[in-house]
């Protein structure tokens with residue numbers, strides 16, 4: 001999705017903006033642009049359809065200025081083109097604006113501005129903002145007031161950065177539903193939509209809240225609200241390494257992130273497993289034992305893979321703590337006027353912490369007085385700040401659009417939450433010890449699975465030749481099957497459907513035949529025999545079966561097998577997902593897909 005970078009300081013802005021934009025390429029985009037100004041006045045602008053490298057090649061040597069803004073655009077209003085790229089200018093070319101999000105009343109505002117004689121140079125909603133700021137600047141000398149005046153007329157979501165050729169000592173940024181983070185340097189300041197663009201220059205960041213604006217100068221910043229009240233912000237430190245934003249010798253970020261999972265899980269577990277009391281320490285939950293016992297239900301909310309990891313979480317909480325738990329897509333929940341119950345604990349899951357639908361669900365719960373915790377990867381993100389407490393994953397930055405290490409770390413975080421809740425309820429110390437030991441075994445067991453990459457790649461090459469694939473699993477295997485299908489379709493574009501194995505006979509069995517192979521997720525648990533029966537039914541219809549599980553069945557049930565180490569039954573689903581990630585990755589490679597940036601998808605969906 002779109003990206004924003006802004007710089008003000010003593011250096012030449014353009015190279016810093018271009019470097020920052022390159023760091024945001026992973027989010028997906030179709031065009032890019034930069035605008036700079038300086039003490040000599042006047043705006044300089046270059047913007048182009050295409051890659052950041054094309055933009056860098058088009059920036060002339062005389063493109064000088066110590067303050068500037070840059071943007072990578074993912075088209076919403078108007079096709080990808082030079083004209084529709086950001087930054088957008090007002091008619092007098094005094095103001096330059098970059099914008100992430102969607103201005104919902106753009107058409108109405110455009111018509112009004114056109115009736116007043118404004119001529120538009122693009123089809124975008126963003127250009128409306130540039131003209132509105134110019135209109136309000138006629139009534140005030142303060143850039144901040146002009147921006148506030150313009151934003152007051154706008155309905156929709158935005159993260160924006162505004163440059164004023166007549167005020168080269170500042171940039172004004174604003175956030176409403178689309179992230180903006182300030183980066184604090186030495187006599188220089190940065191702003192961006194994603195810390196990825198900042199980590200090369202600074203680790204000290206300030207996250208803006210929705211409805212907040214900031215004036216950013218070379219020597220500092222001030223923040224205020226849309227109604228001009230000053231706000232106080234504390235900088236936080238980003239602990240993610242710059243190296244995390246490189247492929248580090250891997251062919252793609254996706255395989256790098258799959259390979260990083262042992263270390264990611266170690267970080268998620270670090271300091272949290274308490275073997276003495278056979279429980280988990282999760283201080284960030286902000287719940288004492290009495291409060292933790294008082295909840296009668298748990299509702300988990302997330303989108304896409306975050307939702308599927310929430311399904312694994314619900315299962316873990318029910319199994320270990322015996323509290324009824326259920327996961328639901330946040331995108332559905334927020335629109336159905338949900339009943340918020342005082343004795344339900346709500347948990348929002350998000351890698352980015354910026355997914356708009358999940359954030360909106362959290363806000364809806366809080367507005368109705370519910371208690372909501374976050375299981376979030378990105379420290380200081382909007383969802384993390386909005387929640388009443390939670391668990392950070394510490395999985396490290398996830399760059400590839402398809403989530404892998406965050407998915408696994410989320411499942412591990414839920415295992416910790418379930419263990420903690422279990423031990424304040426009726427999970428015995430012996431069972432608690434068993435889960436502690438199982439958790440500690442996970443990183444090495446993931447390493448063992450990753451060691452099978454070559455053979456899984458071979459299978460992926462074969463299975464990728466089919467037009468579609470079915471994924472089935474029962475109970476613990478069912479969320480794993482769902483995530484396996486999601487990964488495959490996302491990165492390889494091979495159609496994949498997931499069904500509970502128990503549901504196959506109720507409809508989808510009609511699809512089964514030699515042209516539709518099935519991945520069956522079959523742990524060695526009490527449901528193995530039932531799963532084998534389902535596999536037999538598929539084989540009887542000449543469907544090819546690839547089984548992922550712990551022990552090879554009679555060959556009549558499955559042509560192919562991926563066997564993984566056994567952990568505790570409750571924790572096995574965490575491991576069962578790993579081979580499916582490798583399968584999806586290698587299917588995508590075999591089909592020569594754009595592995596890290598699948599078509600039509602964005603890393604974080606900050607719009608509705």
Ligand code: AGP
Nearest residue numbers: 304305306350351352355402403
């Ligand atoms: C995962 O592979 C997907 N790209 C997508 O489903 C993702 O999990 C979803 O958009 C939620 O993102 P979040 O975790 O950043 O909230």
